Amino acid sequence: MAATAELTLAEIRKGLHWRKQLDKVFVIVGLLVLFSCLGLLAMLFLDLVHNGAERFGWDFFVNFPSRKAERAGILSAWVGTTLIMFVTALVSLPVGVAAAIYLEEYAAKNWLTGIIEINVTNLAGVPSIVYGLLALGLFVYTFGFGQSVLSAGLTLALLILPIVIVATRESLRAVPKAIREAAYGLGATRWEVTKDHVLPYSTGGILTGLILGLSRAIGETAPLITIGALSFIAFLPPSPVSGEFPFLNFEWLKSEYTAMPIQMFNWVSRPDQAFQANAAAAGAILLAMTLLMNAVAIWIRYRFRKKINW
Amino acid sequence: MAEVLPAADLAHTSRVVEQSLAGLRLRAVEMGGLAIDQVACAVKALLERDGRLAEVVLSREALVNDYDRLLDRDSLNFIALQQPVANDLRLARAIARIGLELERVGDEAKKIARFALQVSRGGDTDPVTAVARYLRHMAGLSVTMLRNAVRAADESDPVLARMVLARDKELDAEFATALRQLMSFVMQDHQFLKASIDTVFALKGLERIGDHATNVAEQVLYMVEGESKGPSTGG
C-alpha cells in the first residue's frame, strides 16, 4: 500500500492562493512595463511639442528652410517625404506582393525555396545604412539615376520589401485552405484561385503591411543621407502636372530633394540654439505622421476584418 | 405535461421514411385482406361442400406465406437502414408481428380448406351439418374481428383495437356452445368419429383465428401506446 498523500481541500486552497498571487504579480509587472513604455513615448512626444511649440503654425508648413530659424519651414521636407513615400509604395507593393505570391502559391517546397525564404527574412535585419551604400552604388551611379527622388524611393522600397513580403505572405496564409480547395474543385487554375480569391481576401493584410512598412520608411535617415539627400533646398521638385502637353511628366522623379528626417538632422546639428525648436517641431510632426499612418493601417485591417469572417 | 398531437400531423423530413412506413402498412392491409378472404372462402367451401373453392384457398396459401416473408424482410430492412426509434420502431416491429399472426391465420384457413376438400370428395358431412350454424357464426365473428384488427393497424386506432379484444370472449363462448352441441351429436351417433374430430379441429381453428385477430389488435395497441403485451394464449 503506497503512502500517497491525498490532497485535502485545505491544501488545495492554500496552493491555489499562492498560484493566484503569482498570477496577480505578473499582471502588475506587465502593466508597469506597458505604462512605462507608453509613458516614455508620451513624454517624448510632449517634450517635442513643448520645445517646438513656438514654431507651429501655417507658416511652418509652407515655408522653405532659411537661415533664420523663425522663418525656416518644412515645405520642401514634407513634400520630399511625400513624393518619396509615393515612389516607395508604388515600387514595393507590386514587387513585394508578386514575390509573396510566388513564394506562397507557386514555389515548390524544396531547398532553393527555403534559401530564398531565409534570405527574405534576413533582409529585414540588414542595417539601413547598408541599403544606402547599395543604393549609392547601384541606383545613383550604375543606373545613373543620380541623387534624385527616384533613387530615394527605390532605396526605401528595397528596405521595406521584406516587411511587405512577410505581411503579404501572412495574409495569403490566412486564407483558409478550404477556400482554395473549393475554387480548385470548381475547375479553377492556380492563377484564377489567386486572382479571384486569395488576393482579394488578403487585401486588408497586404495594405496593412504596406502602411507599416511605409511608416518605418518615413523615418529612415541613414540611407537617404548616403545617397545624397540635400539638407538645404529652397525649391520643390517640379510638379508632375503641367499646363502643356503631355500634361503629365516625370521630371520630379529626377529632381533633387530633401526629406523630413534629413531636415531635422540638419537643424539639430546647427550651432544656433533657435533651430532646436524647429527640429523639435519637425520631430513632433514626423511622429504625428507616423502615428497617423499606423492608425490608418489599423482602421483598414478593422474594416477588412469585418467584411471577411472566416 | 404530454401534448397529444393529432394522428397525421408532421411528416418525416425524409420522404423515403414516409414511403417505407406507408408501404409497410399497405402491405399489412393487403395481407390482412387476403387472410380474411381465405378464412371466408374456406368456411364457405366447407359448408357448401365446394371442392373447387377449397382448391382455390389451398393454392393461395403460398401467396400468404410470401406476404409474410416480404413483410418480415421489409420491416427488417427498414429498421436496419433507417434506424427508426419510438413510434416508427414500434410500428416496424408491430407490422412484422402482425404479418406472423396473419400467416398463422392463413394456416388455419388452409386446414379448414383441406377438410372442406375431403368433405367435397365424399367425406361424411353429418357432423358438419350438426354444427353448421355455429361454424357460420364463428366464421362471421372471427372475420369481423380480423377485419377490424387490420383496419385498426392501418389507421393506428386503439379504440377499434380494444373492440376487437372485447369480442374475443363472445367467440370463446360460441366455441364452447358449438363444442357442446357436437359432443351431444357424437354421443348420439358413434359412426362419424373421424369427421367429428375433424369438425372439432375446424371449430378450434376458427377460435384460434379469433385469437390471432386479438394478437393483431394487441400489436396495434403496442404500436400506438407502447405497452408491450405478450401474445395471448388461447381461451
Add this chain to the structure above:
Amino acid sequence: MNIVAPKPETASVAISIEERRPQRANPPKATAESLDFWYGQNHALKHINLTIPEQQVTALIGPSGCGKSTFLRCFNRMHDLQPDTRYGGAIHLRPDNVNLVGPEVDPIEVRMRIGMVFQKANPFPKSVFENVAYGLRLRGIRNRTDLAERVEKALRGAAIWDEVKDRLNDSALALSGGQMQRVCIARALATDPEILLFDEPTSALDPIATAKIEELITELRTRVTILIVTHNMQQAARVSDFTAFMYLGELVEVDVTSKIFTNPAKKATEDYITGRYG
C-alpha cells in the same frame, strides 16, 4: 350472414415496397480499375476495383485512415495539389472512357467534369449569387441573364432557393451552417457535373440540417451520380443504394446497402458495422 365472395386468383406477389432501393446496379458511370495511390512512400490505396453506377448513390465507409477520403479525392484529382503524390491503375469515366487519374489528363479538366462538396461548408466570402455563379464564370458564361437563370436552377436543385431568393446579394457567410452547405451544393451543381463527390458533408451539422441534406442527396440521385464518404455508417444506410467498406487502403466488400447492413458477406465488414472493431 354473408361471406365474402372469393377473389380472383392473384398471380405472383407484388414487388418489394422498397422500390427506391433497387437490387440492380445501373450501368456504370465510372470504374476504378486496380487503382493505387501513394503519398510519398505511403501506399495509401491498394488495387481498388470499384464500379460506380450512374444516377445512384454509392457510399464509402470504413474506420479512420482506411483511405475512403483518399479514394474519393482521386476522382477529382485533388491530390495533385499536394507534392509527392502518385497514382497507379486507372479510373475510367464513361461514356468517353477517359482515365481520370492518367498523367496525360489535365486535372483542371477533370475538376470541371466532377464536382465536390466538402466536409465543412466553405462558401466564398462573396454574395450567395456570386458563390453559385463562380463555376459558371470560370467556364466563360458572362451574360447576366444566363447566369441568373442557371444560378436559380442550381439553388432550386439544392432545395434552398426559397430560403435565399430574397438574399442573393447578401454574403453567403451570413447563412446558417446547413444553409451554407446547401449553397455549396448548389455551387457544385451549377456546372452540371457528371459525378458529385460528397466528402463527409454533414459531419459538422446538427441533426435537422443533416436530415435536410440527406433528403437532398436522395433526390439528387436522379439527376447526377453520387459518391459519398461518411464516417457515420447510419447515414450510409439511410442514404445510399450501394455501400463499399474499406479498410487499410483496400476495398473489403461492396454490395447493395440493405444487404451490407442486414447480412454482409465478410466478417470484417460485419465486425465494423456492429461496432466490434478493436
